[in-house]
Amino acid sequence: xxxxxxxxxxxxxxxxxxxxxxxxxxxxxxxxxxxxxxxxxxxxxxxxxxxxxxxxxxxxxxxxxxxxxxxxxxxxxxxxxxxxxxxxxxxxxxxxxxxxxxxxxxxxxxxxxxxxxxxxxxxxxxxxxxxxxxxxxxxxxxxxxxxxxxxxxxxxxxxxxxxxxxxxxxxxxxxxxxxxxxxxxxxxxxxxxxxxxxxxxxxxxxxxxxxxxxxxxxxxxxxxxxxxxxxxxxxxxxxxxxxxxxxxxxxxxxxxxxxxxxxxxxxxxxxxxxxxxxxxxxxxxxxxxxxxxxxxxxxxxxxxxxxxxxxxxxxxxxxxxxxxxxxxxxxxxxxxxxxxxxxxxxxxxxxxxxxxxxxxxxxxxxxxxxxxxxxxxxxxxxxxxxxxxxxxxxxxxxxxxxxxxxxxxxx
Numbered sequence: 136x137x138x139x140x141x142x143x144x145x146x147x148x149x150x151x152x153x154x155x156x157x158x159x160x161x162x163x164x165x166x167x168x169x170x171x172x173x174x175x176x177x178x179x180x181x182x183x184x185x186x187x188x189x190x191x192x193x194x195x196x197x198x199x200x201x202x203x204x205x206x207x208x209x210x211x212x213x214x215x216x217x218x219x220x221x222x223x224x225x226x227x228x229x230x231x232x233x234x235x236x237x238x239x240x241x242x243x244x245x246x247x248x249x250x251x252x253x254x255x256x257x258x259x260x261x262x263x264x265x266x267x268x269x270x271x272x273x274x275x276x277x278x279x280x281x282x283x284x285x286x287x288x289x290x291x292x293x294x295x296x297x298x299x300x301x302x303x304x305x306x307x308x309x310x311x312x313x314x315x316x317x318x319x320x321x322x323x324x325x326x327x328x329x330x331x332x333x334x335x336x337x338x339x340x341x342x343x344x345x346x347x348x349x350x351x352x353x354x355x356x357x358x359x360x361x362x363x364x365x366x367x368x369x370x371x372x373x374x375x376x377x378x379x380x381x382x383x384x385x386x387x388x389x390x391x392x393x394x395x396x397x398x399x400x401x402x403x404x405x406x407x408x409x410x411x412x413x414x415x416x417x418x419x420x421x422x423x424x425x426x427x428x429x430x431x432x433x434x435x436x437x438x439x440x441x442x443x444x445x446x447x448x449x450x451x452x453x454x455x456x457x458x459x460x461x462x463x464x465x466x467x468x469x470x471x472x473x474x475x476x477x478x479x480x481x482x483x484x485x486x487x488x489x490x491x492x493x494x495x496x497x498x499x500x501x502x503x504x505x506x507x508x509x510x511x512x513x514x515x516x517x518x519x520x521x522x523x524x525x526x527x528x529x530x531x532x533x534x535x536x537x538x539x540x541x542x543x544x545x546x
Contacts (some may be wrong), residue, residue, distance in 0.1 A: 197295065198515060198523050201508040202534070205294035207236035210260030211245040211253070212343075217301075219329040221322055222400045229326050231301035231333075232281050234292035235343065236263040247282035256289060264295060267348035269518050272330065272410075273300040274323065274355030274362040276477065277316070278308050283477045284356060286503040287510065294511060297346055301330055306358065320391040320420070323362040324405035327353065331409050352412040352514045356476045357446065360418025364455070367413035367435065368406035369420075370427030373398050379422065388422045406430070412517045414438065414510050416476040419446045421454045429460040434517040436464045436509065440471030441540070444490045459544060464528065466509050467540040470497040476506065497538055505535055 199205045213232040221227040234256075242257035271291045275283045281300035282288070288298045303326055304310065306319035337347045355363040365371075377398065380389035392398060401423065413435040421428070437459070439452030446452070448467070456465050472491025474480050480492035481499050497505075512524035526532035530541050 198521050199294060201294075201511045201515075201524055201527070202504070204290055205236075207263055207293045207295060208238060208240070208260070209256045209289050209292045210235045210237035210239065210262065211256050211258050213246075213249070213258075215333075217326075217329050217333045219325075219332070221325045221329070222396050223321055223394050227304065227322065227325075227329075229301050229304045229329075230281075231299055231330060233343065234288050234298040234300075235260075235346070236268075236292055236295050237261055238263045247285060248280045251282075253285065256285075262342055262346065264346055266346065267350070268295055268297045268346045269350040269352065269514065270334070270348060271296050271298045271514065272327065272351060272353045273298065274327065274353070274359030275300065275303065275307075276355075276357035276359050277306060277319075278310070279356075279477070279479075280307050280309075283479065286478055287354070287507055290503075290507045291511060291514075296514075297343070297348075299330065299334070301326060303362075317358075317387055317390045318394055319358065320361060320365075320388075320423075321394055321397045321400060323358065324365040324407075327362060327366040327410075328405075328407045331407055349409065349411075350518045351410050352414060352518060353410045354414035354416065354510065355418075356416040357419065357473065360415035361420035363413050363415040364418055364420060364424065364428060364431065365405045366407050367410050367415075367433055368404070368408075368431040369424050370404055370430040371401035371423050372425035372427050373401050373423070375425050376423045386422070388420070391423065404430075412436075412514055414513065416506070417443055417446055417452070417473055418455065419451050421451050421458075424455065424458070426458045428455055428458045431459065431463075432461050434462045434464075434513070435459065436466060436513045438466045438468070438476065438506065438509075440468045440473060440475055440491070442471060442491075442496060443473045445473035456542070461544065463544045464513065465540075465542040466505075467542075468497060468502060468505065469538055469540055470495070471502060472496045475499070475502045501535070501538060505539060508534075509539075 194206045211234050215231045216228060218226060218228040237260035239257050239260040242260050245253040245256040245258045247253050273288055275281055281302045288300060291298050303319055303323050306316055334347050337344045353363050353366055376392060380386060380392055411433055413433055416438045417440055437456055439448045441448060468475060474488055474491035479488055485493035512527050515521035
């Protein structure tokens with residue numbers, strides 16, 4: 136089974152030494168190396184383009200085009216940690232990583248998940264900005280890791296954002312080796328609130344302190360999409376979910392409600408009003424949200440895929456969108472799959488993962504450009520008041536008419 140092989144590969148890679156990361160190959164003939172430079176031929180050379188752009192003597196005035204990487208190079212730091220008392224898990228600890236704009240041309244190569252080398256991204260680089268910057272927080276999918284969608288996190292950093300992504304303890308690949316553990320649904324939104332607390336109390340002697348701001352956009356893929364909705368103010372119809380689970384006890388999502396105190400936690404809501412903009416990607420969770428997803432009041436761009444097999448739009452994206460009320464936008468990838476919103480297809484290919492990775496789906500380079508452009512345009516408009524991309528956001532300008540479907544809600 137290909138998916139099982141994927142989990143075995145990741146397991147072995149995760150256990151490799153820091154100095155000599157392992158390399159693996161499958162019977163597909165494709166290398167599964169720890170060196171992510173192999174991805175450049177698959178369209179992941181965008182950051183190299185950004186690095187070339189940073190060679191200009193004077194950076195052009197912002198805003199820069201959302202259709203390509205910004206003029207900053209990308210710095211990366213890891214090893215940050217938060218410990219807090221979560222409902223259901225006192226003393227809960229998670230780690231997070233940070234990307235940020237730099238102009239450094241040479242430095243230590245970043246290593247994602249402490250395993251995968253990322254040429255062109257510099258570890259512990261100097262900071263190119265001194266003023267408070269908008270912040271993107273990213274929440275990974277089930278059994279994944281903070282850097283899973285680095286095409287997006289690097290892109291935002293190249294445009295001057297500080298980007299923070301966390302490893303949700305108990306639901307990373309190291310924790311579950313690919314298994315579905317939905318009990319994390321009770322902890323993930325609590326992690327986001329604890330992370331926001333950490334940003335507010337950033338150490339005064341740390342170089343990033345001056346650029347931490349209250350301009351927060353939250354995004355996440357799959358389970359991270361659920362997390363984005365919950366942390367952005369979606370209510371929980373606990374009575375409906377409990378009644379449903381009473382009749383369907385084997386439903387995977389019912390695992391969330393089994394933990395002590397979760398019902399009361401959900402009834403109180405998990406939204407955090409420090410989040411100003413939400414961009415959920417291929418989210419799930421309608422079973423527990425129901426019509427109370429309408430309680431999200433901040434500008435939200437729901438991103439879904441028409442060909443999603445893991446969380447089909449007809450079961451998740453469509454009812455979530457139908458229940459939403461407010462200044463929201465929907466971007467649907469007409470040939471997108473579930474993993475289109477991550478770098479997993481580029482890492483492992485269709486022979487190991489489908490649902491976004493085979494030839495029937497939109498090519499990754501095109502998909503990543505679409506996701507990045509709409510996400511950055513939406514975030515800049517609602518965080519910074521930038522109207523330069525209104526034609527893209529209102530559909531007047533449609534660069535990908537055969538790949539993208541758009542919809543809007545004003546109330």
